[in-house]
Amino acid sequence: xxxxxxxxxxxxxxxxxxxxxxxxxxxxxxxxxxxxxxxxxxxxxxxxxxxxxxxxxxxxxxxxxxxxxxxxxxxxxxxxxxxxxxxxxxxxxxxxxxxxxxxxxxxxxxxxxxxxxxxxxxxxxxxxxxxxxxxxxxxxxxxxxxxxxxxxxxxxxxxxxxxxxxxxxxxxxxxxxxxxxxxxxxxxxxxxxxxxxxxxxxxxxxxxxxxxxxxxxxxxxxxxxxxxxxxxxxxxxxxxxxxxxxxxxxxxxxxxxxxxxxxxxxxxxxxxxxxxxxxxxxxxxxxxxxxxxxxxxxxxxxxxxxxxxxxxxxxxxxxxxxxxxxxxxxxxxxxxxxxxxxxxxxxxxxxxxxxxxxxxxxxxxxxxxxxxxxxxxxxxxxxxxxxxxxxxxxxxxxxxxxxxxxxxxxxxxxxxxxxxxxxxxxxxxxxxxxxxxxxxxxxxxxxxxxxxxxxxxxxxxxxxxxxxxxxxxxxxxxxxxxxxxx
Amino acid sequence: xxxxxxxxxxxxxxxxxxxxxxxxxxxxxxxxxxxxxxxxxxxxxxxxxxxxxxxxxxxxxxxxxxxxxxxxxxxxxxxxxxxxxxxxxxxxxxxxxxxxxxxxxxxxxxxxxxxxxxxxxxxxxxxxxxxxxxxxxxxxxxxxxxxxxxxxxxxxxxxxxxxxxxxxxxxxxxxxxxxxxxxxxxxxxxxxxxxxxxxxxxxxxxxxxxxxxxxxxxxxxxxxxxxxxxxxxxxxxxxxxxxxxxxxxxxxxxxxxxxxxxxxxxxxxxxxxxxxxxxxxxxxxxxxxxxxxxxxxxxxxxxxxxxxxxxxxxxxxxxxxxxxxxxxxxxxxxxxxxxxxxxxxxxxxxxxxxxxxxxxxxxxxxxxxxxxxxxxxxxxxxxxxxxxxxxxxxxxxxxxxxxxxxxxxxxxxxxxxxxxxxxxxxxxxxxxxxxxxxxxxxxxxxxxxxxxxxxxxxxxxxxxxxxxxxxxxxxxxxxxxxxxxxxxxxx
Numbered sequence: 001x002x003x004x005x006x007x008x009x010x011x012x013x014x015x016x017x018x019x020x021x022x023x024x025x026x027x028x029x030x031x032x033x034x035x036x037x038x039x040x041x042x043x044x045x046x047x048x049x050x051x052x053x054x055x056x057x058x059x060x061x062x063x064x065x066x067x068x069x070x071x072x073x074x075x076x077x078x079x080x081x082x083x084x085x086x087x088x089x090x091x092x093x094x095x096x097x098x099x100x101x102x103x104x105x106x107x108x109x110x111x112x113x114x115x116x117x118x119x120x121x122x123x124x125x126x127x128x129x130x131x132x133x134x135x136x137x138x139x140x141x142x143x144x145x146x147x148x149x150x151x152x153x154x155x156x157x158x159x160x161x162x163x164x165x166x167x168x169x170x171x172x173x174x175x176x177x178x179x180x181x182x183x184x185x186x187x188x189x190x191x192x193x194x195x196x197x198x199x200x201x202x203x204x205x206x207x208x209x210x211x212x213x214x215x216x217x218x219x220x221x222x223x224x225x226x227x228x229x230x231x232x233x234x235x236x237x238x239x240x241x242x243x244x245x246x247x248x249x250x251x252x253x254x255x256x257x258x259x260x261x262x263x264x265x266x267x268x269x270x271x272x273x274x275x276x277x278x279x280x281x282x283x284x285x286x287x288x289x290x291x292x293x294x295x296x297x298x299x300x301x302x303x304x305x306x307x308x309x310x311x312x313x314x315x316x317x318x319x320x321x322x323x324x325x326x327x328x329x330x331x332x333x334x335x336x337x338x339x340x341x342x343x344x345x346x347x348x349x350x351x352x353x354x355x356x357x358x359x360x361x362x363x364x365x366x367x368x369x370x371x372x373x374x375x376x377x378x379x380x381x382x383x384x385x386x387x388x389x390x391x392x393x394x395x396x397x398x399x400x401x402x403x404x405x406x407x408x409x410x411x412x413x414x415x416x417x418x419x420x421x422x423x424x425x426x427x428x429x430x431x432x433x434x435x436x437x438x439x440x441x442x443x444x445x446x447x448x449x450x451x452x453x454x455x456x457x458x459x460x461x462x463x464x465x466x467x468x469x470x471x472x473x474x475x476x477x478x479x480x481x482x483x484x485x486x
Numbered sequence: 487x488x489x490x491x492x493x494x495x496x497x498x499x500x501x502x503x504x505x506x507x508x509x510x511x512x513x514x515x516x517x518x519x520x521x522x523x524x525x526x527x528x529x530x531x532x533x534x535x536x537x538x539x540x541x542x543x544x545x546x547x548x549x550x551x552x553x554x555x556x557x558x559x560x561x562x563x564x565x566x567x568x569x570x571x572x573x574x575x576x577x578x579x580x581x582x583x584x585x586x587x588x589x590x591x592x593x594x595x596x597x598x599x600x601x602x603x604x605x606x607x608x609x610x611x612x613x614x615x616x617x618x619x620x621x622x623x624x625x626x627x628x629x630x631x632x633x634x635x636x637x638x639x640x641x642x643x644x645x646x647x648x649x650x651x652x653x654x655x656x657x658x659x660x661x662x663x664x665x666x667x668x669x670x671x672x673x674x675x676x677x678x679x680x681x682x683x684x685x686x687x688x689x690x691x692x693x694x695x696x697x698x699x700x701x702x703x704x705x706x707x708x709x710x711x712x713x714x715x716x717x718x719x720x721x722x723x724x725x726x727x728x729x730x731x732x733x734x735x736x737x738x739x740x741x742x743x744x745x746x747x748x749x750x751x752x753x754x755x756x757x758x759x760x761x762x763x764x765x766x767x768x769x770x771x772x773x774x775x776x777x778x779x780x781x782x783x784x785x786x787x788x789x790x791x792x793x794x795x796x797x798x799x800x801x802x803x804x805x806x807x808x809x810x811x812x813x814x815x816x817x818x819x820x821x822x823x824x825x826x827x828x829x830x831x832x833x834x835x836x837x838x839x840x841x842x843x844x845x846x847x848x849x850x851x852x853x854x855x856x857x858x859x860x861x862x863x864x865x866x867x868x869x870x871x872x873x874x875x876x877x878x879x880x881x882x883x884x885x886x887x888x889x890x891x892x893x894x895x896x897x898x899x900x901x902x903x904x905x906x907x908x909x910x911x912x913x914x915x916x917x918x919x920x921x922x923x924x925x926x927x928x929x930x931x932x933x934x935x936x937x938x939x940x941x942x943x944x945x946x947x948x949x950x951x952x953x954x955x956x957x958x959x960x961x962x963x964x965x966x967x968x969x970x971x972x973x974x975x976x977x
Contacts, residue, residue, distance in 0.1 A: 026723070041587075041588065041589050044822060045817045045822060046569075046587065046588070046589070046822075046823070047569065047575070047577075047582070047585065047587070047690040047691075047817065047818075047823075048567075048568070048569045048587070048591060048686075048687065048688040048689050048690045048691065049589075049687070049688075050686060050687050050691075050725060050726045050727065050728075051727065052724050052725060052726070052727050053727065080813050082812075082813055082816060082860075084816065084819060084834070084837055086819075086821045086833070089817065089821075089822060090816065090817045091816035091817055091819055092813055092816055145821070145822075272861050272862045274812075274813070274857060274860035274861055274862075274865075275860075275865075276809060276813070276860050276865070276869060279693075279694035279695035279728075279810055280691075280694050280726075280727060280728065281727050282727050282728060
């Protein structure tokens with residue numbers, strides 16, 4: 001009988017923190033820039049230069065730790081991880097091995113339809129510095145080093161081996177990303193490298209105690225790559241075991257283009273990093289007041305927000321889920337509602353046009369530029385029937401792109417809807433006269449003919465009419481009894 | 487006026503009073519350099535033009551009343567492991583033979599802002615690893631008191647330059663005695679401050695948790711003035727996390743008080759009657775006991791006591807210092823600056839060749855030792871154990887300072903060895919640090935003062951160690967000793 005295998009997965013997630021300056025010096029963390037423009041003696045490893053911790057890094061790390069239910073180590077230290085590579089100017093990375101800032105946390109994930117919620121344990125979170133970038137110039141046959149990224153702050157979130165499938169891994173990553181974005185600690189973009197995940201994976205016969213030999217997979221640049229790599233590695237390990245071979249403990253590199261992984265180094269080849277406490281950085285004692293400040297500054301996270309929305313706003317649960325997926329979106333929602341708009345209408349705009357345009361343009365909710373005031377104004381314009389929904393969508397697109405004031409825009413472009421005044425009545429009468437066949441059809445009981453007449457009227461009005469109102473007026477003018485009076 | 491016989495403070499006063507000028511003082515130094523440097527070789531780099539320009543600038547500022555610092559216009563020398571912007575900084579290593587820093591060490595900046603005039607960079611043991619200045623890649627420095635002998639180390643060039651009148655004061659760095667021991671061997675005064683008192687920013691690191699920058703001077707008062715200047719935080723930025731921004735840096739005012747009632751303890755293990763393997767020579771022992779007598783006669787209480795754990799200091803020290811050094815020296819890889827082996831075709835071969843060719847044997851020995859004690863499976867047995875010993879040593883000192891104001895002992899077990907005698911027996915050389923390294927392990931301030939002359943006219947130094955932040959007390963006791971003792975620095 002074929003054996004049933006279970007996949008056991010733990011993750012090491014690196015997140016680049018959204019600080020203005022680097023972790024141990026005052027250089028900018030800005031992306032791009034001329035190579036080595038954002039460098040100084042500290043982040044280029046000049047002789048005699050010394051690190052000084054950026055307080056903001058500790059604040060972000062502690063905030064993430066609290067949000068994922070960790071214990072904050074009130075006494076933590078930095079350690080040096082020694083290895084030689086040119087992207088690392090000191091030839092040691094400053095990280096935390098012995099006393100990391102956070103320990104023993106968890107997050108709850110929802111993996112797929114109908115599955116129960118599951119806790120994924122977080123073993124630790126530590127702070128460390130990022131390395132520079134090597135640029136291989138094939139033509140000149142040389143390698144150049146850019147230290148702009150050297151010293152950019154990172155946290156590494158190490159999970160327990162609690163995940164059993166790619167779906168759970170993705171759910172865990174999405175959960176982390178959501179929390180960290182809510183905290184404003186990072187934008188967590190996998191494609192840009194501000195969130196990176198290394199996957200530790202082993203397989204075992206279902207029901208067996210203990211773990212199989214694990215491998216570590218690196219170079220996973222997207223959720224899709226994570227999923228594919230997990231499936232590929234699971235299959236590889238199962239095939240090895242089925243054919244009576246052993247899985248070797250090693251680090252592997254995923255090639256997303258080819259859809260396969262390669263061995264980078266085996267356990268035997270693993271380096272001895274000679275970790276030891278960095279004597280250049282004093283141990284950090286986290287005070288009650290520091291922690292209190294972080295706690296007080298924590299934003300409302302998604303779970304609490306969802307609960308509150310359910311109680312406070314009359315909108316469907318589905319809407320709540322979508323809106324609270326991004327803190328920015330949720331903030332926008334609340335701000336517009338606070339300006340007096342009806343919650344369901346706000347939610348419709350966010351879930352409809354806003355998401356459509358975001359998807360179309362490949363943008364993140366954080367990049368939305370229009371103000372809550374302008375969305376509230378737009379909603380008010382439609383409420384007052386100053387514009388109809390077609391025009392409103394047109395105005396919204398303009399507002400989405402340039403944060404344009406809808407009132408001014410409608411006025412400038414002359415988009416105001418013409419109400420049930422004389423002009424509309426005369427136009428409808430004209431349309432009836434010009435389309436006697438359709439008018440006759442409607443009178444003869446063909447409801448569909450009304451739609452055509454509404455369309456003709458809207459065309460004649462250049463869209464500045466409320467189609468529903470036009471329909472009512474047509475019915476009134478075409479209604480029974482009208483004919484007999486003539 | 488014989489300028490070269492003045493202390494730094496006396497010269498500064500003479501310049502401010504208009505009895506001489508900064509360029510004149512510098513001229514006197516250059517004349518002395520012209521007479522002595524070829525033999526002594528105190529310097530790796532001398533910046534004649536830069537110094538002259540600087541002296542004139544400073545003189546102008548003094549005359550316009552813009553500079554009033556006691557050290558304004560005083561020529562100084564700086565150990566070649568302190569970064570000096572635009573001036574080559576070699577650490578006496580082939581590895582940094584072409585390295586010109588883009589910034590200056592905070593201690594150097596502080597002195598330059600005070601108006602001191604930098605003459606040049608002094609020779610040292612390569613990367614401050616050694617006790618004789620013989621491991622320099624740029625040749626040995628000779629002891630001005632007896633050129634057949636070493637000046638001590640690792641700040642041998644700085645001590646020799648001060649003793650030879652090739653500058654008025656100098657900066658050294660002290661990881662295990664590197665300021666105090668050469669000061670003792672050259673017959674001048676050297677002070678290692680409490681760990682954290684002087685910013686290490688710009689000091690090329692050897693053992694980060696042990697390194698402190700310290701002054702080497704002709705008088706105790708000079709040491710106080712220089713320390714006051716370099717201990718001040720420069721600018722609003724904190725550049726060294728281990729730098730304590732002390733408010734009590736007034737080390738000099740009211741220095742010349744008496745020492746009646748002061749309690750001085752001498753650890754019995756520091757003055758064994760019979761040689762116990764520490765290599766303490768009779769002349770050194772007698773000189774220190776002679777100083778103790780003088781203190782007693784001046785009203786101090788002097789007694790011997792048992793300081794615990796003295797046997798463990800040397801092994802703990804070499805374990806910790808080497809571990810930190812191994813890591814600190816990893817940045818010298820041929821990639822970013824300094825020496826690079828050009829024949830290698832592949833990255834890791836380039837690293838190996840660069841480091842094999844760029845570092846001398848003593849540096850390699852300590853990197854190997856340091857890598858070993860940190861490696862998997864040895865960390866707990868060596869490095870961690872050494873840290874524990876270190877903590878215990880600190881506690882032993884804490885207990886001693888409950889009873890004594892300061893601890894007296896020799897600075898080094900013997901006078902300066904002959905050139906070429908030491909490097910053959912590294913362990914013996916390491917054991918010579920026995921009296922000085924405890925202050926680094928425990929972070930304590932310690933002062934070495936001349937207290938006698940041994941065979942061959944070689945100076946003997948005694949060491950006064952104080953509790954953390956008690957520099958002023960040490961300087962007071964030192965000042966008092968200068969007045970009552972027949973031995974003067976530079977004699």
